Amino acid sequence: MKIAIAGAGAMGSRFGFMLHQAGNDVILIDKWEDHINEIRKNGLKVNLNGEMFTSYIPIYFPEEIAETKQKIDLILLFTKAMQLEDMLSALSTAIHSETKVLCLLNGIGHEDVIEKFMPKDNILIGITMWTAGLAGAGKAELIGDGSVELQNLAPKGKDYALEVVKILDQAGLHCKYSPDVRYSIWEKACVNGTVNGTCALLDATIAELGQTDVAVSIIKNILHEFVLVAKQERLILDEAAVLQKIIKTFDPNGIGNHYPSMHQDLVKNHRLTEVDYINGVVVRKGEKYGIDTPFCTLLTELIHAKEQLIGAK
Numbered sequence: 001m002k003i004a005i006a007g008a009g010a011m012g013s014r015f016g017f018m019l020h021q022a023g024n025d026v027i028l029i030d031k032w033e034d035h036i037n038e039i040r041k042n043g044l045k046v047n048l049n050g051e052m053f054t055s056y057i058p059i060y061f062p063e064e065i066a067e068t069k070q071k072i073d074l075i076l077l078f079t080k081a082m083q084l085e086d087m088l089s090a091l092s093t094a095i096h097s098e099t100k101v102l103c104l105l106n107g108i109g110h111e112d113v114i115e116k117f118m119p120k121d122n123i124l125i126g127i128t129m130w131t132a133g134l135a136g137a138g139k140a141e142l143i144g145d146g147s148v149e150l151q152n153l154a155p156k157g158k159d160y161a162l163e164v165v166k167i168l169d170q171a172g173l174h175c176k177y178s179p180d181v182r183y184s185i186w187e188k189a190c191v192n193g194t195v196n197g198t199c200a201l202l203d204a205t206i207a208e209l210g211q212t213d214v215a216v217s218i219i220k221n222i223l224h225e226f227v228l229v230a231k232q233e234r235l236i237l238d239e240a241a242v243l244q245k246i247i248k249t250f251d252p253n254g255i256g257n258h259y260p261s262m263h264q265d266l267v268k269n270h271r272l273t274e275v276d277y278i279n280g281v282v283v284r285k286g287e288k289y290g291i292d293t294p295f296c297t298l299l300t301e302l303i304h305a306k307e308q309l310i311g312a313k
């Protein structure tokens with residue numbers, strides 16, 4: 001199976017590297033010129049829990065893919081949410097009737113974008129608790145442990161989903177088939193919605209946020225808005241269990257020492273964030289259902305204000 005990682009930033013590098021190390025036929029696709037040039041010239045440099053690797057994985061610009069005439073079986077999407085449509089559009093000539101796609105981006109509703117490019121039967125969606133960072137072009141920092149949950153969007157895709165679960169799991173990515181991926185996605189959005197924006201604004205790791213006296217109170221207030229809005233969409237989140245899942249992320253032996261991806265975007269790289277696809281979704285859905293969402297609204301607005309002040313691009 002030829003696997004193309006579309007969006008070879010921090011997470012794309014992690015999945016690309018681990019799948020390649022496990023012997024899979026992997027290519028990377030990205031638009032960041034310095035990153036591509038660096039990987040082509042010197043390989044992808046990886047710090048995997050303190051052990052250094054150099055991995056020579058082929059990497060392409062999206063527009064080069066069709067020219068290479070490679071038959072891609074699975075596209076693993078790891079762009080930022082706001083780059084997703086552009087990436088799929090750039091790859092549209094390389095997508096054929098058999099091409100499958102797996103989306104593990106943070107946020108809610110990406111399937112609506114993907115469905116513009118391929119049939120539901122070919123779409124797998126899910127979430128990941130793996131983390132990753134970039135120390136510069138071509139340099140991935142892969143620290144800690146993680147997991148993946150995925151499911152087929154349409155019933156017909158189940159056998160293929162199980163095959164992909166096996167491939168990811170064999171690469172050490174700890175992958176499980178989710179019997180209810182919508183629940184998994186909302187649950188993960190609750191983690192991101194409570195931790196990502198707050199850590200970005202506080203310039204803190206997840207563990208540092210967790211050490212503050214007000215962390216649990218902030219998290220409970222934001223989480224409650226996700227729960228109320230999800231209920232309007234007939235998704236009943238177990239609020240107490242989700243809260244425990246969020247609190248678990250404070251653990252420095254787990255992902256506590258990680259700066260969430262929104263912190264990496266805003267504070268480290270001065271890039272626009274995915275807040276509109278996480279807390280912003282709750283705000284918009286809240287307006288639709290007549291539910292007040294003051295905590296998600298304030299957080300979304302504060303992140304946008306910070307993006308504006310620092311000239312994030």
Ligand SMILES: NC(=O)C1=CN([C@@H]2O[C@H](COP(=O)(O)OP(=O)(O)OC[C@H]3O[C@@H](n4cnc5c(N)ncnc54)[C@H](OP(=O)(O)O)[C@@H]3O)[C@@H](O)[C@H]2O)C=CC1
Pocket residue numbers: 007008009010011012030031032033078079080081083104105106107128129130131132133134260261269274
């Ligand atoms: N990082 C993490 O720990 C986790 C991230 N996620 C999710 O995974 C998805 C991918 O995130 P992630 O891998 O962190 O994203 P990155 O920002 O690392 O990479 C995404 C894209 O951004 C561009 N890019 C990144 N850094 C730079 C830079 N310094 N200069 C120029 N361009 C750059 C590249 O594409 P281009 O040049 O085309 O813009 C790259 O493909 C997101 O939905 C995220 O929320 C989920 C779990 C954990």
Ligand SMILES: CC(C)(CO)C(=O)C(=O)O
Pocket residue numbers: 106128129130131191192195196255258259260261262
């Ligand atoms: C690791 C985790 C769960 C932190 O919120 C994440 O998804 C991110 O960094 O975006």
